[in-house]
Amino acid sequence: MKGGLLSAMAAVFTRELLVFWRRSTEVMTALVFFVIVTTLFPLAVGPERHELMLMAPGVLWVAALLATTLSLNHLFASDYQDGSLEQLLVSPYPLSALVFAKIAAHWVLTGLPLALLSPLLAVQMALPTKAIGTLVGSLLLGTPILSLIGAVPAALTLGVRGGGVLVSLLVLPLYTPVLIFGAEAVAASAGQGFASVAHLSLLGAFLAVVVSFAPWASSAALRVSLD
Amino acid sequence: MKGGLLSAMAAVFTRELLVFWRRSTEVMTALVFFVIVTTLFPLAVGPERHELMLMAPGVLWVAALLATTLSLNHLFASDYQDGSLEQLLVSPYPLSALVFAKIAAHWVLTGLPLALLSPLLAVQMALPTKAIGTLVGSLLLGTPILSLIGAVPAALTLGVRGGGVLVSLLVLPLYTPVLIFGAEAVAASAGQGFASVAHLSLLGAFLAVVVSFAPWASSAALRVSLD
Amino acid sequence: MGEFGGFAGVSRLIKFIHKYGAPKRFYRLAGRLVPWFAGVTALLFVVGLYLGLYWAPPDYQQGDAYRIMFVHVPNAWMSMMAYVIMASFAATGYIWNVRLADMLAKATAPLGASFTLTALVTGSLWGKPMWGTWWVWDARLTSELILFFLYVGYMALQASIDDPRRAAHASAILAIVGVVNIPIIHYSVYWWHTLHQPASLTLTSQPKIYITMLIPLIVMSFAFMFFYFTMLLVRVRSEILVREQRTDWVRKLVGSKQ
Amino acid sequence: MTSHSLFSVRGLACARGDRTLFAGLSLQLDAGEAIHVRGPNGLGKTTLLRALCGLSRPLRGDVRWRGERTSDLAEEFAAEVAYVGHLNGVQGELTAAENLERAIRVFARGPDAALGVAAALDRVGLARLAGKPARHLSQGQKRRLALARLLVLRRPLWILDEPFTALDVAAVASLSSLIGEHMAGGGLALIVSHQAFELPGIRDFDLAQFCKVRS
């Protein structure tokens, strides 16, 4: 039966990737949103290099966070509307495992590309080169946390009309610790370059906690929303 | 027949307000999103007053812009899903007039409250008091432009699954001029305090252009989307 | 949630909760308790205000401005306590399907939010004379603000779902997730704070509290706590009436009052 | 040639994606007439109805109302049609009554509402639910509410796509008699339905005759 579960999880995961791929633009949009937000700031603040550098870790991290937040709406919403979610709830496998597969796919489609692209934007924002490794690392550790935590409000607001903005409202306070550790890590390594390890390991610990607990919470949330 | 059109527009407008009011939280969430995004920045960048002050105009304007962008999804999406939009298209009144009424309601529910709340956030962000008037003014002139321009991509992405993020992607580049004038006006009046008038009147002119053209463009977009 | 029924102790506890947690019973009980709680609250406020405003001497640095502390600090404490209480009620309601606990959690949220708001407002009123500014992105201030957003989110979610049972369960999950976040916010913000915040603005550089200030502070804290319990009982009573409006006993009750 | 029929279609062709579904379709409808469009799943019935009421542009052909092209009439024509599609067009946040009031204000031209809101709700059996948010209605109740729109607007041409979906037996009978009354009052109706219903005087119209053998 174990094999069945794994194969079901794999099916959910690959199907999710396939659907996103078919929507073609969807694959790109979270990424492009990230790029655009990071670009808006220099526009709005003005081009002084020193100021930009001071802001860079914060702006990059806030942009990553907002891009993830926006893409959360799509985690469950379309499955909810067309009834696939209902079907998933009466599946013979534990819901939380299938939800975990969905979240993993979400991360591969949003957080991962975003982390991989970030060095380019960092250079634009005049972030010192020595901090770029930390930036990528912090995003690689941090964005899965964002996807995992975000799944809970995304599930809770299903069927609530106007849920889109509500998700952001619910999720952003939950994101603050990640934001603080992440931005701090980058800022620290842009400065002295040691303290960042502590922040990164805190992010790692946080990730471990969240992995074990978010899929369960979001599947409970789904059951409530579809009741 | 003129009276009929006005009454139809009024009906669309008030009904829109009513629906949002029923969703109760919806009225608040764009606003709260604005507040939260403005809060995230100091968290990510650090609390130094001087840096914050430099960033303040940009951050406030970017936050306003993102809050509007997010709320765009709700302009037509739920009407599209339940079929009300289809009905609006076969109504005996010019579609662009009805769409204008919808956009007006959208602004009253997002842009206006946001502009009115902004002084509070400006104080938090250590913006000099003399610039606060300009901030409110620029938001009052600028947010209707955001709602009007935003309606076009919102209409174009209907029925495109994953439209939510796509909207942001399409709309944010269109928003850059507004962002630049708006943030510049505030920054200018935080500094010397004269140049801001020029920026504000540019915003005004832009608004005049957009009012005459966006409702028409978005109703054309709606016809295409529902074809 | 059948799996919790297995433990004998827990199941006895659930029986107990179900017995005394029947809304009808609780409505009567709360009705009897409210006057007592209200009385104690009033007494504590009178004593606390007297001690705080007259008895305690002015501060040698701040003059009388420090007296805002007697409102600020209890509210700040209560804002955090109320969240934990709310989350525990919500969890009880969700796990064991106890409707009374759902109602208690729902009734707590606006109270907690207003404690938080009061702490924020009094804090920034105090900040103007003390720090020369209404707001600083200091650790405590920021975490308090985020707490406020958690409350707002909780209430927003409650309000946007109209099936009461679903609303209760959905917001319970949110509250539980949020509580995990609270200590993290607390520590993370400290971390952030120690790296960036100039020490001149920290709360810890306050002069040590004198006993003459401590006593009114404690009295006022209890006053606000009893105020919370009083309001909780009042609010939950009206919540019970709304939720049970179709039952016979409420119909009879409302009928007899008309 | 301008047709003398009230509503006439000539040489209509429609496509979905890049496949032409039907071509050369003609039909005429006069006051008091109704037709029942039939055809198996996926033939193009929905596509036809949407093209007729102006929601989508046909490939070729012309659709006339009182002898004028409907595409030229634009809103003038819209003021004569009531369309009920697969979707109900009912807004979940508004109550049943509010949904109808809004329909009157947005869609009725001038004070020509046929039946009052309360009477219409009563007629479709939703009187008791007037104040309930539409989101809380069952599938069949929502459908009834969508059909109540036909009653509050006085429109001569009804275009109905599977109107009987989700309706219970009593409601199916009541809707057919409603259409009967509409016809008796000089109304026109185009109905797509797989479900059988009793309606004296309705013509059958087989869409398949205009479709090529499927590729």
Add this chain to the structure above:
Amino acid sequence: MTSHSLFSVRGLACARGDRTLFAGLSLQLDAGEAIHVRGPNGLGKTTLLRALCGLSRPLRGDVRWRGERTSDLAEEFAAEVAYVGHLNGVQGELTAAENLERAIRVFARGPDAALGVAAALDRVGLARLAGKPARHLSQGQKRRLALARLLVLRRPLWILDEPFTALDVAAVASLSSLIGEHMAGGGLALIVSHQAFELPGIRDFDLAQFCKVRS
């Protein structure tokens, strides 16, 4: 008392909002039996089916499968049920064939798929459309695809909410015979439908008997 029926419901009560829709509902279903649940719009049929397949928690009552509570069986029970609701559960981005393949991988437990994808599509008349994105299917074609799920999963208990919606006459007949075969093979079925259909041996079940007079 543990019932000896395969599927038995005792004393079930369900509510929507704060109104109890029905209470004290009992029913038994054994291998090869099917029941047709009837009742006017808004009575609570959908609510009943959702409670039976575990999508929502009933107020009271117990639902047993082979004598054990379905809430205790949880996923074990889910592996025995196929549910088709008002929504089709068809994903627009995937093709018809991909939708079914995914259903097999996510929902079938082990290699117990009954019919292959191609055979199932053929059976519901979608063979030609296997490669078409489901979003481009007509209303009735989508419904057929949802029903094809019943064929690729070998589930003893079918719970169907208005399965005949949007189906054309031929498809209605073919679905009834499908249900007949399912029963003949020892399957159970619970069907809600306002539409009449021919199925020998199906029992009628009037939900109204468990509903109080509406307030």
